[in-house]
Amino acid sequence: MVYADLSPYEYCLPIALPDVLNVGWLDGSSSFSRGVVSPRLLEKLTAMLDAWPAGAGFFDARFNLVRGGHACAVCGMSGFHNPYVGACELLVPDREAGHYFVAPSLVVHYLSEHAYQPPAGFVDAVMRVDMQRPFDAQAIYDALVATQPPD
Ligand SMILES: [Zn+2]
Numbered sequence: 001m002v003y004a005d006l007s008p009y010e011y012c013l014p015i016a017l018p019d020v021l022n023v024g025w026l027d028g029s030s031s032f033s034r035g036v037v038s039p040r041l042l043e044k045l046t047a048m049l050d051a052w053p054a055g056a057g058f059f060d061a062r063f064n065l066v067r068g069g070h071a072c073a074v075c076g077m078s079g080f081h082n083p084y085v086g087a088c089e090l091l092v093p094d095r096e097a098g099h100y101f102v103a104p105s106l107v108v109h110y111l112s113e114h115a116y117q118p119p120a121g122f123v124d125a126v127m128r129v130d131m132q133r134p135f136d137a138q139a140i141y142d143a144l145v146a147t148q149p150p151d
Contacts, residue, residue: 002027024147035117091137
């Protein structure tokens with residue numbers, strides 16, 4: 001599944017969600033921007049994927065968790081150390097811009113192994129995320145989807 005960076009998010013939805021932008025949806029054939037990425041970005045995203053207690057009152061950016069999970073679209077690797085890699089998406093709030101980014105959890109692998117360079121706005125938003133603040137990505141996503149008109 002390939003979506004251009006900063007395109008409207010519509011994965012598995014009848015119409016795109018407003019104010020939700022794609023980041024890091026790579027496939028094995030399309031080109032993507034590469035570059036040197038701050039190790040702090042990778043550390044932060046990895047921390048956001050680590051097993052925090054789920055539920056209200058805690059920070060949890062993971063949503064759309066699936067069993068099994070996806071292999072890397074670029075190299076085919078699977079069976080990652082962190083079981084959430086390839087098995088969920090990450091919702092990243094950009095409170096200053098008033099929108100969200102959605103990245104596949106494989107973005108940590110794309111950064112570390114394929115030199116994927118995400119858009120600057122995403123990098124800034126990730127670095128500004130306050131993981132001490134309650135955040136329930138699945139509840140936010142469900143509420144956004146609930147605003148969509150029926151089929
Ligand atoms: Zn890979």
